[in-house]
Amino acid sequence: MKKNLILLAIVIVMCLIPFFMPTNKGAEFGGSDDQAEGAISQTHPDYKPWFSSFFEPASGEIESLLFTLQGSLGTGVICYILGYYRGRRLKDNARD
């Protein structure tokens, strides 16, 4: 458990580092696929995307809602399963 907390702390620190790097002053922290898109339009300016998404989140807010939903769905399943096993173990121990 202690090991896991240390690992988690490292992850959090790693996520914070980019914001304190002098090279990132004024960085936008946009997606790297936007940069890829930019690179494509530089070398192939006449390329037009031939298909677009059926559904685009109406705004950044809606997009973050859907992402949160995705994350919480996954988290819910993981925690349910861990709890299920914990409950099962407690029951087995009580029987012995």
Place this chain on the structure above:
Amino acid sequence: MKIKLKPLSLVAGAALLTLFPQQAFAMHIMEGFLPPVWAGAWWLIYVPFLILGLFQLKKISATGTDKKILLALCAAFVFVLSSLKMPSVTGSCSHPTGVGLGVVMFGPWVMAVLGGIVLLFQALFLAHGGLTTLGANGMSMAVGGPVVGYAIWRIANRLKIRKDVGVFLCAFTADIATYFITSIQLAGAFPDPQFGFMASAAKFMGIFCLTQIPIAIAEGLLTVIVYNIVVDRKIAPAEGFVR
């Protein structure tokens, strides 16, 4: 460490943001951004892996409820990790793939399906990735990355490296390999008009892989955390289910 923001740059930034709505995203090739021939070809390559994965899933599910539950956990882990957009040292954001856990537990082939489900979800509801590019994205994230990660996991075990370190290496390389393949795919479809395929591949790798290194490290650590929990509680054996 004080960051001074110039009002003017703020206004300019806000204006830019409204003009070009940010899809704060990385990784998947955007909808319509592969010419039809390429998109179709990647789909054709991906489909057999999907079928193989479905057979594997069926086989694993038939061998017990516990394995089925663990499969659900691995799928959920992909869901969670691919919803996390993490900042990187390059000043842009990207997200992990989360395939490492499933690869360690069940081998690479089931991930073709589990990763595909997440890709489909994001293509349909988040305008992230796309249906036309799902074949290519599936090959990079749900097939290529897992296969490379699995190879590393087996090698680490062969070399008697500690299990948790092996899990870290597996998740890390699966992540990097995913973006490496994405770069190759984009370079194939968009070779540099002057310098050709290699120059283009190098450019895309510069965009994707550099950003991805710290994120892949974070992904490796997160995977080890969940792996530790699952193994400590005896939900799964330390060496996974595939021998």
